[in-house]
Amino acid sequence: MAFATRPFVRAASSSAAAATAAAKKLIIKHVTVIGGGLMGAGIAQIAAASGHTVVLVDQSDEILKKSTKGIEESLKRVTKKKFADNPEAGAEFIQKTLKNLTTSTDAAAVVHSTDLVIEAIVENLEVKNELFKRLDKFAPEHTIFASNTSSLQVTNMANSTTRQDRFGGLHFFNPVPMMKLVEVIRTPMTSQKTFESLMDFSKAVGKSPVSCKDTPGFIVNRLLVPYMMEAVRLFERGDASKEDIDVAMKLGAGYPMGPFELLDYVGLDTSKYIIDGWHSLEPNNPLFAPSPLLNKLVAEKKLGKKTGEGFYKYK
Numbered sequence: 001m002a003f004a005t006r007p008f009v010r011a012a013s014s015s016a017a018a019a020t021a022a023a024k025k026l027i028i029k030h031v032t033v034i035g036g037g038l039m040g041a042g043i044a045q046i047a048a049a050s051g052h053t054v055v056l057v058d059q060s061d062e063i064l065k066k067s068t069k070g071i072e073e074s075l076k077r078v079t080k081k082k083f084a085d086n087p088e089a090g091a092e093f094i095q096k097t098l099k100n101l102t103t104s105t106d107a108a109a110v111v112h113s114t115d116l117v118i119e120a121i122v123e124n125l126e127v128k129n130e131l132f133k134r135l136d137k138f139a140p141e142h143t144i145f146a147s148n149t150s151s152l153q154v155t156n157m158a159n160s161t162t163r164q165d166r167f168g169g170l171h172f173f174n175p176v177p178m179m180k181l182v183e184v185i186r187t188p189m190t191s192q193k194t195f196e197s198l199m200d201f202s203k204a205v206g207k208s209p210v211s212c213k214d215t216p217g218f219i220v221n222r223l224l225v226p227y228m229m230e231a232v233r234l235f236e237r238g239d240a241s242k243e244d245i246d247v248a249m250k251l252g253a254g255y256p257m258g259p260f261e262l263l264d265y266v267g268l269d270t271s272k273y274i275i276d277g278w279h280s281l282e283p284n285n286p287l288f289a290p291s292p293l294l295n296k297l298v299a300e301k302k303l304g305k306k307t308g309e310g311f312y313k314y315k
Contacts, residue, residue, distance in 0.1 A: 024193060025193055025196050025197055025200070026115060026142060026144065026193065026194075026197040027115075027197075027200075028052070028115045028116045028144070028197060028200070028201045028204070029052060029053060029115055030052070030053045030054075030055075030113060030114045030115045030116070031044075031047045031052045031053070031054045031055075031114065031115065031116045031117075031118065032054075032055045032057060032107070032110055032111050032114040032116070032117045032118070033047070033054060033055070033056050033057065033118050033120060034057045034058075034107055034117065034118070034119045034120065034121055034131065034135075035057070035058060035119065035120035035121040035148075036056055036057070036058035036063050036064050036066070036067035036103075037067075037120065037121075038070075038174060038175070038176075039120040039148055039172060039174060039176060040056065040058070040067070040118075040120035040121075040148075041056065041067040041070050041071050041074075042074070042172065042174070042175060042176025042177055043118055043120060043148065043172055043176055044056040044067075044071065044101060045071045045074055045075065045097070045101075045176070045177055046176060046177055046205045046206060046207075047100075047205055048097045048098070048100035048101040049075070049078075049093070049097045049100075049205075050204055050205045050206060051100065051204075052100060052204075052205075053100055054100055054101045054102070055101075055102050055103065055104055055110045055114070056068075056101065056102070056103045056104075057103070057104050057105065057106075057107045057110060058103075058105065059105060060105060061103075061105060064103040064104075064105070067103070068101075068103060071098075071101070072094070072098065074175075074177055075093075075094045075097055075098075076094065078177060079091075079093055079094060107131070107134075107135060108134065108135065108137075108138045109138075111135050111138050111139040111143065112138055112139065112140065113140070114139065114140075114143055115142070115143060115144065116143065116144050116145075116146065116197075116201065117135060117139060117143060117144070117145050117146065118146050118147075118148060118170055119131060119132065119145070119146070119147045119148060119149075120148040123149065123150070123151065123152065123270070123273060125152050125153070125156060125157070128147060128149070128152065128157055129156065129157055129160035130160075132145055132147075132157055132160050132161050133160045133161060136160075136161040136162055136163060139163075141163075142166075143163075143166065144163075144166045144167070144168070144194055144197060144198065145157075145158075145161060145163060145166065145167045145168075146167070146168050146169060146170040146198060147169050147170070148169075148170055148171060148172055149169060149171065150171055150217075150218075150221055150274070151216070151217060151221060151273070151274040151277055151278070152277065153214060153216075154167070154168065154169040154185050154187050154214045155187040155188065155189070155214050158187050158189060158190075164187070164189035164190075165189055165190065165191040165194060166191065166194050167187065167189070167190060167194070168184065168185055168186060168187065168190045168194055168195065168198050169183065169184065169185025169187075169214070169218070170182060170183075170184060170185075170198060170201075170202065171183040171185065171218055171220075172207075173220070180206075180207055180208050181207065181208055181209075181210065181220070182202045182207040182208070182209050182210075183209075183210055183211075183212055183218045183219055183220065184198050184199055184202060184209045184210070184211050184212070185211075185212055185213070185214055185218060186211060186212070186213055186214065187214045188214070195211070199211070216277075216278045216281060216282070217274070217278070221274065225271065225274055225275060225278075226287040226288070227259060228259045228262060228263050228271065229271075229275060229287070229289070229291060229294075231245050231249075231258075231259035231260065232259075232260075232263075232291045232293060232294055233291065235260075235293070236291065236292070236293050242258075242260040242311055242312075245258060245259060245260065246258020246259065246260050246261055260311040260312065261312070263304065263310065263311060264304035264305050264310035264311055264312055264314075265304065265305055266304070267303050267304050267305075267306060268294060268297050268298050268302065268303045268304050268310050268311075269298050269303045271294065272290075272294055272295065272298045275288060275290060275291070275294075276290060297310060297311070
């Protein structure tokens with residue numbers, strides 16, 4: 001009997017330990033999303049659709065009305081595919097999702113009862129730090145802060161608060177409702193409890209999370225931006241035309257878009273901002289060297305699809 005009971009005691013002990021650890025982990029139920037642009041609205045949509053209580057915050061009611069309208073249109077597109085054979089269930093899904101979503105222009109007033117704050121505002125470190133520093137004073141002790149930044153140092157933002165252990169990155173991809181990936185970023189101070197809570201939240205909203213340290217560009221952009229910049233350098237040297245480079249990468253590498261098409265889609269100003277930031281951090285890294293052609297196009301306000309012209313012209 002003694003031999004039979006020992007494994008049972010060990011199993012019971014380990015189960016109890018696991019239960020205690022799970023109890024300590026924060027279950028995110030209430031989410032505050034700061035920023036009603038494409039990314040912020042998309043994050044708010046998937047969080048609300050997965051049963052979270054969500055408050056979407058921006059500077060004006062006008063912006064928030066536009067955000068809400070965009071979310072409603074996006075939900076209709078989702079339900080056409082997801083509930084093609086059951087429109088009644090689709091209508092119920094939209095109603096339920098929108099019921100989980102409210103809006104506000106006062107971030108400080110709504111973070112007092114939230115579990116997670118996700119920032120999705122302008123890609124400017126000073127502005128982000130000021131926001132996090134202010135909200136840190138109003139959010140409860142347990143609240144986790146996360147940034148949706150694609151290129152800035154998360155550690156720097158965490159240091160603007162008193163909750164460095166409850167701070168991480170949640171980098172979603174555009175369009176958020178469609179793209180399955182989210183990069184979960186750990187700073188040197190991010191606690192294991194916070195990291196696990198962010199991973200669990202990412203899965204709860206239907207995404208496939210990957211983990212990365214706080215390195216410039218994380219995983220996707222660290223590989224993608226230098227690839228696009230090298231394509232520009234190839235074109236600048238006259239080694240190949242931009243059209244042939246795009247065709248080569250689509251047909252030879254199986255990419256859905258060529259690098260110049262992708263640059264125009266992302267926005268040349270965004271790409272320049274990222275590479276300039278990385279160049280200032282690592283000026284001797286040839287991968288981060290600025291491009292005279294890219295700088296010229298941005299100076300001429302030829303920013304890609306959004307302005308009608310970038311590397312290509314758009315009607």
